[in-house]
Amino acid sequence: xxxxxxxxxxxxxxxxxxxxxxxxxxxxxxxxxxxxxxxxxxxxxxxxxxxxxxxxxxxxxxxxxxxxxxxxxxxxxxxxxxxxxxxxxxxxxxxxxxxxxxxxxxxxxxxxxxxxxxxxxxxxxxxxxxxxxxxxxxxxxxxxxxxxxxxxxxxxxxxxxxxxxxxxxxxxxxxxxxxxxxxxxxxxxxxxxxxxxxxxxxxxxxxxxxxxxxxxxxxxxxxxxxxxxxxxxxxxxxxxxxxxxxxxxxxxxxxxxxxxxxxxxxxxxxxxxxxxxxxxxxxxxxxxxxxxxxxxxxxxxxxxxxxxxxxxxxxxxxxxxxxxxxxxxxxxxxxxxxxxxxxxxxxxxxxxxxxxxxxxxxxxxxxxxxxxxxxxxxxxxxxxxxxxxxxxxxxxxxxxxxxxxxxxxxxxxxxxxxxxxxxxxxxxxxxxxxxxxxxxxxxxxxxxxxxxxxxxxxxxxxxxxxxxxxxxxxxxxxxxxxxxxxxxxxxxxxxxxxxxxxxxxxxxxxxxxxxxxxxxxxxxxxxxxxxxxxxxxxxxxxxxxxxxxxxxxxxxxxxxxxxxxxxxxxxxxxxxxxxxxxxxxxxxxxxxxxxxxxxxxxxxxxxxxxxxxxxxxxx
Numbered sequence: 001x002x003x004x005x006x007x008x009x010x011x012x013x014x015x016x017x018x019x020x021x022x023x024x025x026x027x028x029x030x031x032x033x034x035x036x037x038x039x040x041x042x043x044x045x046x047x048x049x050x051x052x053x054x055x056x057x058x059x060x061x062x063x064x065x066x067x068x069x070x071x072x073x074x075x076x077x078x079x080x081x082x083x084x085x086x087x088x089x090x091x092x093x094x095x096x097x098x099x100x101x102x103x104x105x106x107x108x109x110x111x112x113x114x115x116x117x118x119x120x121x122x123x124x125x126x127x128x129x130x131x132x133x134x135x136x137x138x139x140x141x142x143x144x145x146x147x148x149x150x151x152x153x154x155x156x157x158x159x160x161x162x163x164x165x166x167x168x169x170x171x172x173x174x175x176x177x178x179x180x181x182x183x184x185x186x187x188x189x190x191x192x193x194x195x196x197x198x199x200x201x202x203x204x205x206x207x208x209x210x211x212x213x214x215x216x217x218x219x220x221x222x223x224x225x226x227x228x229x230x231x232x233x234x235x236x237x238x239x240x241x242x243x244x245x246x247x248x249x250x251x252x253x254x255x256x257x258x259x260x261x262x263x264x265x266x267x268x269x270x271x272x273x274x275x276x277x278x279x280x281x282x283x284x285x286x287x288x289x290x291x292x293x294x295x296x297x298x299x300x301x302x303x304x305x306x307x308x309x310x311x312x313x314x315x316x317x318x319x320x321x322x323x324x325x326x327x328x329x330x331x332x333x334x335x336x337x338x339x340x341x342x343x344x345x346x347x348x349x350x351x352x353x354x355x356x357x358x359x360x361x362x363x364x365x366x367x368x369x370x371x372x373x374x375x376x377x378x379x380x381x382x383x384x385x386x387x388x389x390x391x392x393x394x395x396x397x398x399x400x401x402x403x404x405x406x407x408x409x410x411x412x413x414x415x416x417x418x419x420x421x422x423x424x425x426x427x428x429x430x431x432x433x434x435x436x437x438x439x440x441x442x443x444x445x446x447x448x449x450x451x452x453x454x455x456x457x458x459x460x461x462x463x464x465x466x467x468x469x470x471x472x473x474x475x476x477x478x479x480x481x482x483x484x485x486x487x488x489x490x491x492x493x494x495x496x497x498x499x500x501x502x503x504x505x506x507x508x509x510x511x512x513x514x515x516x517x518x519x520x521x522x523x524x525x526x527x528x529x530x531x532x533x534x535x536x537x538x539x540x541x542x543x544x545x546x547x548x549x550x551x552x553x554x555x556x557x558x559x560x561x562x563x564x565x566x567x568x569x570x571x572x573x574x575x576x577x578x579x580x581x582x583x584x585x586x587x588x589x590x591x592x593x594x595x596x597x598x599x600x601x602x603x604x605x606x607x608x609x610x611x612x613x614x615x616x617x618x619x
Contacts, residue, residue, distance in 0.1 A: 109138020264362035275366035416550035
């Protein structure tokens with residue numbers, strides 16, 4: 001047992017003496033203050049004691065104990081409460097040694113914006129975090145299903161899909177009004193009350209209550225006919241026909257699965273995959289696959305329990321979860337999910353019947369996904385091995401960090417760090433940097449700043465180079481490589497090229513793809529790389545991803561700068577005061593010309609604040 005491992009166990013043994021024996025959540029930190037792990041326990045003292053028995057620890061857990069220098073606990077009233085707290089902390093804090101969900105894509109949902117600033121709700125497809133305001137439905141596993149669903153909602157309920165800026169500047173309805181895909185709220189073609197009714201029906205439909213919507217439309221049609229408003233009755237009839245056609249065209253594939261997720265978890269060849277089939281209102285709305293990380297040494301019931309608690313921390317929970325194995329602590333997990341959902345959630349693992357057949361199908365899909373991923377990983381590993389041999393690296397390449405800079409004449413200068421490994425691009429480990437020390441065009445200076453910030457911090461976090469990248473690459477030629485070499489010298493990073501290889505990649509003659517040149521320290525000539533080889537293709541993919549990330553971040557910064565107002569630089573002027581000032585004077589130029597007395601006429605601006613604004617433009 002090495003000294004640091006002994007120190008970690010000794011630290012935990014001292015802590016265990018004073019731990020409570022009730023339920024709760026514990027957090028482990030390393031010397032730098034980084035969170036390593038979040039766990040739950042029915043008995044905190046017994047659970048932490050397990051970490052002091054080295055013989056029973058897996059390699060991953062031994063490494064975690066090796067780094068542990070701080071322990072924090074939170075006592076809870078029950079194991080269920082501990083499970084919910086653990087799931088939320090893992091999702092929010094992303095500890096290094098907890099389960100991590102890896103996936104090939106982010107899944108979309110459908111969002112309806114709220115009634116705000118005089119604007120009616122807008123229908124749109126949304127990716128990313130759940131919006132804080134308005135309505136959100138999803139995420140849905142299949143993007144094609146989301147597009148189809150959004151198209152259906154647009155046709156039936158005729159909600160606007162245009163941006164707020166487009167909406168505000170309309171003087172006559174757009175083509176969507178003419179083809180009956182929008183009711184034209186922008187120019188008053190529909191009353192506020194009628195549009196609210198459309199929104200209400202759309203929410204009901206997206207919430208799975210299509211039968212209630214059909215009933216409402218039928219009643220509206222009959223009322224309009226009785227009132228001899230035949231135009232409205234015909235419009236409602238057409239909506240009813242579209243709704244009936246679209247809802248009946250969807251196949252009900254499992255009458256016993258009205259609101260359920262089917263899960264199949266599988267481990268093979270050191271990889272783990274979870275395949276999910278989602279059913280809502282008895283319709284199979286799609287499937288997704290996720291690859292949990294850091295679980296290879298865990299049994300399947302434990303993997304599934306950890307997966308479910310993290311997965312459902314920010315996703316809609318169905319009334320039934322059916323899986324090929326029962327998760328560890330299924331009763332407690334069911335109770336926790338029920339509490340989180342507000343209604344009962346059951347977790348089962350059927351062995352026969354229709355549900356068992358669907359689970360078996362999900363398991364076959366999981367195996368196919370895992371086989372595909374492992375085949376791709378095998379190719380990537382072969383190319384990585386070739387790259388390692390070319391660079392003279394001892395062992396295999398587990399991690400490549402690639403840097404690129406983006407700016408326009410030095411303005412809104414940013415940089416990206418993308419990370420690649422044997423499994424492909426590791427998107428959750430990307431980093432974006434805003435350049436702080438240069439606002440004129442000087443790529444070398446910008447690259448020096450970013451590299452210094454990155455490796456100064458990494459050196460502090462990991463002075464033993466245990467988790468360092470095997471390759472550090474910069475986008476550019478010999479000049480950029482010299483900057484990289486100098487940064488390592490300035491930081492006194494003394495590590496051989498065979499352990500951490502430094503290199504630069506430059507575009508070839510005529511900037512053609514396939515003719516890239518790789519430069520390394522001590523060699524004035526580029527390394528011999530075969531034209532259009534798999535290695536070159538891999539490096540091109542990484543470089544293109546680096547360009548995309550850097551340019552995307554630069555565009556974000558530039559767009560933000562274009563909408564920045566000088567009023568935001570005045571101390572004490574926040575969003576509300578800025579809005580009030582612009583509404584009163586029409587522009588920042590109008591505010592600049594205003595006297596103290598004029599400024600005091602604005603709501604929320606006191607005499608002292610008016611003087612502050614006046615002085616800002618004149619001192």
